[in-house]
Amino acid sequence: MHDMSAQVHAAQAPTSFIRKHVFSVDHKVIGKQYYGLALVAAIVGMFLSWVMRLHLGWTNLRIPGLHLLSNTGAPGDVMTPEYYLQLMTMHGTIMVFFVLTTAPFAAFGNFFLPIQVGAEDMPFPRFNMMSFWVTFVAFVVMVASFFVADGPTLGGWTQYAPLSAIGSASGPGQGQGVILWAASIAIFCVGQLLGSLNFITTTLDMRTTGMSLWRMPLTTWAWFITSIMGLTAFAVLMPACVLLILDHAAGTSFFVPSNLVINDQLQPHAGGSTLLWQHLFWFFGHPEVYIAIVPAMGIVSHILLATLRRPLLSHRVLVYSMGGIAVLSYMVYGHHMFVSGMNPISAIAFSFPTLIITIPATIIVLVWLGSLYGSRMRLNTPCLFSLGMISMFITGGVSGFFLAQPSLDIMLHATYFVVGHFHFVMAVSAMFGIFAGTYFWFPKMFGRMMNDTLGKIHFWLSFVGAYCIFMPFHYLGLASNVRRYQAFTDDYLQQLIPVHRFITVAAIATGVAQMIFVYNLIHSRFWGKPASDNPWEATSLEWSTASPPPFDNFGGKLPVVYHDPYQYGIEGSTGDYVMQADPRQVQSQGEEA
C-alpha cells in the first residue's frame, strides 16, 4: 500500500493546459469531463424528446429547421414516420447510456470515490483517462449516425433482431445506422469496463488508515456495488454488439432465422435465433437500469443524512439492500420478454424474483422515510431534490409491481404504461439524484455555491412538470395506447390525442425550466459565492479537504478515519456533527460514569 502511495505521490501536478484539462489522469478532472459529457448528452436527448413530442401531439406539424437535421427524414420540415422512430431510438440510447450511466456513476463516482475513501487518486490513472476518452469517442460515433446518408437506426434502444440484423432491407438507417450504433455501444462498454476496474480496485485497496468497509459512506458503497454490476453486465453487451455487427456486415446468422422475407426480399441468413439477442441484451439491460439508479440511491442517502442531521434507521440494512438489488438484478431480466414467445414457465421463473426485488427497494424507501422522523431538516435545494427523488422512485416503483406479473404484462407490454414506469424510475428519479448531487457537491468541485433560490425554483418547476408529463402515461397505457407509434390514427387512440398534447406542452415547459439549472451552473461556476471547505456541515472525508481539493486530494497528508460516516445529531462545541477524520472521541449518553 505504501508502494502505491509513493507511486502516486511521484506524479507531479501537471502544468500544461493539455495535461491539466484535456488528457488528465487526475480523477477529479475526469469526473468533471464525464459530467460535461453527460450535460451535453442530456441537452441533445431532451431536444430529441421535444421534437418527438411535437410530432406525437400534432402529426403533420412543420417543425422549423428540422430539414437541416435530415432532408430525407424531414422533407419540408415535416417528420416522416421512419424518422420519428429514428429520433426515438437515439433519444433512448443517448439518455440511457450517455446520461444515466455516465453522470451518477462515472462523473460523481470518479470525482468523489477516491476522496471519500481517503486516497490520493485511483490506482490506474491512465486507464481512468482512457475510460473517459473512449466514452467520448463512443458518443461521437453515436452522434455521427445522425449525419450518414440514411440517418440513425430506427430499431429502438433495444435493437431487437431480426430488424436490427438484416441491414437496409428493414428500413432507413438500418444499414450504416445500426453499424454505428453497435460500434458506439461496444466502444462504450470498453470505457465502462475500464472505469469499473478502477472503482472496484480503489474501494478494495486504496482506503486510508481507519477506513474499514463499514465506515465507508453510502455513496461509496453505491458506486462499489454499481461498478461490480457494470463489470459483469457491460462485458456481456460487448460481445452481443460484436455478433450483431457480424450479422450485419459479415453475413453470419447469429440472430436472423431462416426463410425471412422482408419487403419482398428473401434474406440470405439462416438458422439464427432472434430470442438469443433478447436474452443477451436483457441480461445486460436489466442490471443496466440498476446501474442507473443505485448511485442515485447512494447520493440521496448521503445528502439526506447531511440535511436531516440524524443517522438513518440502519446503515447496514441500506447497504445489504443495495447489494440485494444488485444480486437479484441478474435473475429478473426475462420480465422484459414475457410476451416474446418464450416458455410461459420461464415467465413465472422471472416474475418471482422481479416481485422479490421490490422488497429491498421498498426497504430502502422505508428506511429513508422512517429517518425523516425526528430529523432537524435543513430544507435546502439538495434536500428538496433528494425528497423529490424518493417521491418519483415510489411512483415509478409502484407501477413496476403491475408490470412484474405476466398476466397483466400481456395487456401492458409495449404500451405507454411501461414508458411511464421507466421514465419515472430512470429519467426522473435518477435525474433528480443527479441534480441533488450537483447542488450538494458543486461547492466542493468548484469552490463556489450554487444559487439556492434558483435551485428551489428549478426544483418545483421540475417536480410539478415531471408529474404532469409522466403521470398521464400510465392512463394512456391502461387505455391501450401502444408505444413506439409515431401517429395515432385508430379510433380508440384518436380520443387520447388531447392527453398527448397536454404532455407535449408540459414537456416543453419543463425542458425550458431546465435552462434555469444550466444558467445557475454556468453563472455559479464563475461568479458564485465562494464556498468554505464544509458548507453543509457534513461528515464524510470529502468535506475535510479544501474546496476544490488540491491535486493530491489531501495536501500531502492522507487523513486518518476515527468515526463512522454519519455522526450527525451530536452536541459538541463545533456543532451537531463529528467529521470522520476528527480525532476527538464521542462519548455516548449511556456511558456516563
Add this chain to the structure above:
Amino acid sequence: MATTIHSPATQTIRNTSGPTTAGIGGWRNLLPAGGDLRAVQEYAPPPASTGVWVFVAGVCMTFAALTSALVVRKGGAPDWRHLALPYILYLNTLVLLASSVTLEISRRRVAALMAGPPAATANPARWLYATLLLGWLFLSGQYIAWRQLSAAGLYLASNPSSSFFYVFTAAHALHLLGGLYALTRVIRKLNRHVLSRATLDATAHYWHFMDALWIYLLVLLWMKL
C-alpha cells in the same frame, strides 16, 4: 464504559441527543480503548493484483456470454455442422502451455533475484523473452489455423460452427495480444530495474488465465454437444 474521560489531553464530545443505537448509526465509534489504531487491520493488497482478478472476471463474463450464444445457436436450428479442428491447434496448445511454464520459471528466478544477492543463475529476463516468443508463436499458429480453414472453404459466414470458431479464436487472440503487451512492459521494467512483484505477479496470473481459457475454448469447440 467511560474509560477515556480522565485523559486531560483528549477532548471529548458529549452526545446527549437521541437514544438511537441501531446498527452502525449508533453513537459508539470504533476507536478501540487506548486509541491504538493498529487494532484495525491495515493491510491492503497491491492494486495490481486485485485489478487483474477484476479484469479476469470481466473477460470471463464476455466468454460466458459467447458460450451461451453458442449453446443456444447449436440447439436452435438443424444447420449445425460440427467443425473438425485443424491439427495445428493442438500444437498451439502445447506452445501456450510451454509459455506458461517458462513464465513460471522466470517468475521464480525474479523472486530469487529480489529476495537476495544475485545468484549465478541464468538471467530471468531470458525466460521472459522465451515466454514472449512462445506467445507470438501461438498467435502465428492461430493465424495458420485460420488460413487452413479458409483454404478448406470455411469462412466466417460459411456455417454457424465456423462463425463461432472464428469469433472465439479472434476474441482469445485479441486478449492474448494484450497479455503480450503486458509481458513486454514487464521485460522493459525488469531491464530498467523498476519491476515490482505485484506487476510481475499480475501479468503472470493474467497469462495463466489466458492459457486456461484457451484449454476451455478448445474443449468447447472440440465437443459435440
